Amino acid sequence: MTSFNEFAETCKAIEKISGSIETTRRVAELLRKVEVEELPLTTHFIMSEVFPAWSGKQLGIGTSLLYMALSKASGASVKSIEALVRTTGDIGETALLILKEKRKNQATFSTFFEEEPELSISEVYERFRKASEVSGKGSQNVKIKNLQYLFNSSSPREAKYIARLALEELRVGVGEGVVRDAIAKAFDVRVEVVEHAYMVTNDLGIVAAAAKEGGLEALQKLGIEINRPIKLMLSQISPDVEAEIRDMKEAAIEWKFDGARIQVHKNGDSVMLFSRKLENVTNSLPDLVDIVRKHVKAESAILDGEAVAVDEKGKPRAFQEILKRFRRKYDVEEKAASIPIQLNLFDIMYLNGRTLIDLPLLERRKALLSCVENSVENSRSIAVDEQVITGDLELVEKIYHEALRAGHEGIMVKNPESVYSPGKRGKNWLKKKPLMETLDLVVVGAEWGFGRRANLLGSYTVACYEPDTSRFLRIGKVGTGINDEQLKELTDMVLGLMGGEEVKGVFTVRPEIVFEIAFEEIQKSPNYDSGYALRFPRFIGIRLDKSPEEADPVQRVERVYSQQLKRL
Amino acid sequence: MLKAAINAELLKDSIAALAVIVDEVRFKISQEGISVKAVDPANVAMGIFELRAEAFDEYNADECEIGIDLNKISDLLGLADKTDTVKMELDENSQKLLIDVGGLSYTLSLLDPSTIRAEPRVPQLELPVKVVLNGLDLRRAVKASEKISDHMLMGVSDDTFYMEAKGDTDKVRLEMGRDQLIDLKSGDACSLFSLDYLSEIVKPANKANEVTLSLGRDFPILIDFEIANGAGKVSYLLAPRIESD
Numbered sequence: 001m002t003s004f005n006e007f008a009e010t011c012k013a014i015e016k017i018s019g020s021i022e023t024t025r026r027v028a029e030l031l032r033k034v035e036v037e038e039l040p041l042t043t044h045f046i047m048s049e050v051f052p053a054w055s056g057k058q059l060g061i062g063t064s065l066l067y068m069a070l071s072k073a074s075g076a077s078v079k080s081i082e083a084l085v086r087t088t089g090d091i092g093e094t095a096l097l098i099l100k101e102k103r104k105n106q107a108t109f110s111t112f113f114e115e116e117p118e119l120s121i122s123e124v125y126e127r128f129r130k131a132s133e134v135s136g137k138g139s140q141n142v143k144i145k146n147l148q149y150l151f152n153s154s155s156p157r158e159a160k161y162i163a164r165l166a167l168e169e170l171r172v173g174v175g176e177g178v179v180r181d182a183i184a185k186a187f188d189v190r191v192e193v194v195e196h197a198y199m200v201t202n203d204l205g206i207v208a209a210a211a212k213e214g215g216l217e218a219l220q221k222l223g224i225e226i227n228r229p230i231k232l233m234l235s236q237i238s239p240d241v242e243a244e245i246r247d248m249k250e251a252a253i254e255w256k257f258d259g260a261r262i263q264v265h266k267n268g269d270s271v272m273l274f275s276r277k278l279e280n281v282t283n284s285l286p287d288l289v290d291i292v293r294k295h296v297k298a299e300s301a302i303l304d305g306e307a308v309a310v311d312e313k314g315k316p317r318a319f320q321e322i323l324k325r326f327r328r329k330y331d332v333e334e335k336a337a338s339i340p341i342q343l344n345l346f347d348i349m350y351l352n353g354r355t356l357i358d359l360p361l362l363e364r365r366k367a368l369l370s371c372v373e374n375s376v377e378n379s380r381s382i383a384v385d386e387q388v389i390t391g392d393l394e395l396v397e398k399i400y401h402e403a404l405r406a407g408h409e410g411i412m413v414k415n416p417e418s419v420y421s422p423g424k425r426g427k428n429w430l431k432k433k434p435l436m437e438t439l440d441l442v443v444v445g446a447e448w449g450f451g452r453r454a455n456l457l458g459s460y461t462v463a464c465y466e467p468d469t470s471r472f473l474r475i476g477k478v479g480t481g482i483n484d485e486q487l488k489e490l491t492d493m494v495l496g497l498m499g500g501e502e503v504k505g506v507f508t509v510r511p512e513i514v515f516e517i518a519f520e521e522i523q524k525s526p527n528y529d530s531g532y533a534l535r536f537p538r539f540i541g542i543r544l545d546k547s548p549e550e551a552d553p554v555q556r557v558e559r560v561y562s563q564q565l566k567r568l
Numbered sequence: 569m570l571k572a573a574i575n576a577e578l579l580k581d582s583i584a585a586l587a588v589i590v591d592e593v594r595f596k597i598s599q600e601g602i603s604v605k606a607v608d609p610a611n612v613a614m615g616i617f618e619l620r621a622e623a624f625d626e627y628n629a630d631e632c633e634i635g636i637d638l639n640k641i642s643d644l645l646g647l648a649d650k651t652d653t654v655k656m657e658l659d660e661n662s663q664k665l666l667i668d669v670g671g672l673s674y675t676l677s678l679l680d681p682s683t684i685r686a687e688p689r690v691p692q693l694e695l696p697v698k699v700v701l702n703g704l705d706l707r708r709a710v711k712a713s714e715k716i717s718d719h720m721l722m723g724v725s726d727d728t729f730y731m732e733a734k735g736d737t738d739k740v741r742l743e744m745g746r747d748q749l750i751d752l753k754s755g756d757a758c759s760l761f762s763l764d765y766l767s768e769i770v771k772p773a774n775k776a777n778e779v780t781l782s783l784g785r786d787f788p789i790l791i792d793f794e795i796a797n798g799a800g801k802v803s804y805l806l807a808p809r810i811e812s813d
Contacts, residue, residue, distance in 0.1 A: 107788075142591065
């Protein structure tokens, strides 16, 4: 077994390197050193994850649990740990400092054996796994003790990276790209081969182990496996779809449904469903399982599609309705009856033991049509979505407006010759949809951030204005779209306006600053006193030219909301 | 094979003594009795437990190992009267323990022992100092320390055993001379321990007239006491807090 210290040393080295060539070299060195059994873990660790994303396993260690474990390991109080996190802005650095201090740390029995065993990479993984799996009475305590064990069995330097891993935030700047290149370098195979193996397995850990064990040959043997989700192919917004279509000569045009992406795995009678984030959502959607089982005529298949929640007349409902279905754990059947789903399938990656992702879209389409039987039962349905191959821009425009009128998001423009590239966002799939609107909203609350943003205000509650009562009505929280520099500037500005009042971590801010906020949709919501909430709010900038009373009034919010409805 | 009957309170106390360390244990069963060795997930506290056949009203067993969820068994013993007799019978084929107490029959599913942490290796330690005292005195000192700190010093200087806790501002100290102790083997000893663990350990120790503490300098403490009128023994080994280098 490989010592965790090897891993920590690599992290320490690459933290200081800015160039990716040198980083890749160090990661490759680590991967070469690690034994094959530990290679998958190490590969995931270096990318800041404990479990592969597709496994659906959650580590579920929060900061308070981690602080508690560190406190018990070191004897330092949770308060002093929290204070140190504020100054260092980093749990790793905090763990290092706390455990290095001349304080009496908790010893473990390992200290009292003649040869103190070294902490191995697999033991770190095992402890994380135990902490994540335990549930029920006393489970909090077991989680804390397993983490405490790790802190007490490691050097302060190792503890730094254990603490960061526990929050799945290693901060060494190693992503999929570096690891892919490092695997190629470490085991002397071409990057393209590694890349392809990754696309079909969705797991660089499996790829690394195969490369080490069997080199090129083993990598080429890796394939898509049923019940192990594949990364979804993604689309990008194009500023000029028309030009792109002209370039393609002919494009495949499909509606972009306003629903939730879903990956369907069918294996005999068993059906598994994965969400966009590749979470297993099978149990929440028995109606989909049923309809797939009945109408997908294949022994085994992996399909890509969009699930849309509809009303009794088959009209799409707001996006949040489909999420209600995906997240449902109890009374699943009842919810299935009250929110029927239409399943629109648009791609196929695997059929009867054969991987199809390297075939052009048109070929995959044929395979898809060959195994899906369109069917409507009451409002529930399963269908291969309509696709038009055309270069006629007027026709494209017409389809686009039809999609919007039907209550969907817009259209997808796909290159008919393109392969299915899991996890890739590229020009082969483009989307066209209406531009996002913006609202000018007033900052009325703020929350401290976590991790890298620990000593900054990371999230801002924004509100619209109600002229009749001169009140500010909350409509959402925004934390995305703000770069580090802006975040510092905003923190300084907002700190001066913060009162002492706090509800659930949100501090009241005197309404003075106006933000311009972009969003994708307005939803009705009981959570905010405006009665509305923004979907995907994004910070655009500060409207220094506007006073809080000039912020958008609640009437404008209502107007935008009803315009959205008209589109339906 | 296991077929046994035992006083409910004794079994309850035994389970509670183990629950200090872990939630799930492997019971080693033999003709001589039942024994357990377990270490807590943090590798800081160990429990070594034995209950010999004489402690039971009726005992018949062959060598085997079973996995028990202590929370489950202590829940069902919660309903028993102190004077009840608990009858147990192991069904090895179905891996169930049939438990009969106060007219209620339980069928308890056992855990697969291989899923429970293996018996820990026990470090060989030279602990030069021995202090024998009443369980109540130990508990009193721990209770007092809990009020002001989360750790407690235990040591011997000259012929006095002391327990001391320091908080941010306050301090509490209990000293016991040779005449207040049941027995003392004096020497150099002084170690610091987490009250997290001590507070739990003194609960079962509280009932014992004689508790033996074995100590060293910056070394683990061994806490021993008898149960079931000498037909059983509980030992805890607790790692200290020490300054790391």
